[in-house]
Amino acid sequence: MKNHAWRPLWLAIGLIAAVLTARHFLVPQDFGVHGDSFTYNFYRLGAVQFWEDFPDKYQGRERCAKCHDENAEANATSKHRNIQCENCHGPGTGHPKQVKQLPINSSRELCLRCHEYLAYPSSLRSQLPGIDGDTHKAGKECRKCHDPHHPDLEG
């Protein structure tokens, strides 16, 4: 072949080689097909590790009960037994070492999430004990009358 044909060919080969070399160093070693499907399982293995190592925030009531056993036992028999401690007390991560006192949410709005009466047939919501938040002791914290750990309607 003539020189004028070889020159662009060498250029093209050189470019391809450069791209492949750069790719070899830029693409992480753990990038590849990890599974059956090229379409769905083509990824960097380190990304799975990243998500596995993501820090937990909510610890669960079992951990709370290790120290606050009196509250946990009392709450276990109340109507609020299915509510996690951390739903009102905030996530327990770092408690008690770094975070001495968890920020307790004692607002009316928290209680009204379930106890604002909504007349919704075919929904469990209408079967919960509910009030009209605008007229029932408006602006007052619910816990002033109702104990959240032993809820009753007497107040």
Added chain:
Amino acid sequence: MSCSRRDFLKQSVAGAVAAAAVPAACTVIFLEPGEAEAAVEGKKLRWTFLVDTTKCVGCGFCVDACKTENEIPYDAPVSRTWVERYVVTKDGQTHIDSPNAGRDGYTTGEIRGETIDPADIDKAFFVPKLCNQCDNPPCVQVCPVGATFQTEDGVVLVDRDWCIGCGYCVMACPYGVRFFHPITKTAEKCTFCYHRITEGLQAACVQACPFGARQMGNMEDPDDPVTKIIMTERVQVLKDEYGTKPSVFYLGLDERVR
């Protein structure tokens, strides 16, 4: 073009050798039945999610917990999971809303500034939504860089270091579960709380739900209580017609829920 007999023979032999080398390099391996079973044996985990809409009261604790657990900016208008409210009135209209993704619960009967008379309501209910962790995830198919993928246990994750932020996946998801993380500026989605479930904990939303409306299980284990419900009761998935094969199943879904 001329070609001597010697050259012709030389090239023929070289060609034959090259042709034989190709299949030798990519040999198809046929496994014995026992070996094939052993290869599949490792796949004993496939996460599945069950939402019982009849139990949801719209308290929004799940959304609240999800945002905190997964470090999604609390007041940004994005969320990995959300709760929708459906109110069907007697005139046949369906009123749907999800203020703040349902994060603060539903504490008023007002929907989009409209007050609905309880006497006009035929039915009303809440539907929690999250990523369906599809078996055929369209969001993964469209990613041009391999930054989103399906793990071996069936969870679709995003590689934050690899995502270029093109947004194709956000457009491709028929369920609208993807968004851009306001801080990392990469595609973001529900991970089934991958960091928790791989440690044996419950997902944050599952743990936070006081009514058991959200549950998780292992599809590969026939004795799993959640799998049993999915296999024996009448469950539904969202947008079945898209062929995405969701891993999130719903009990008590209404035809108005899309």
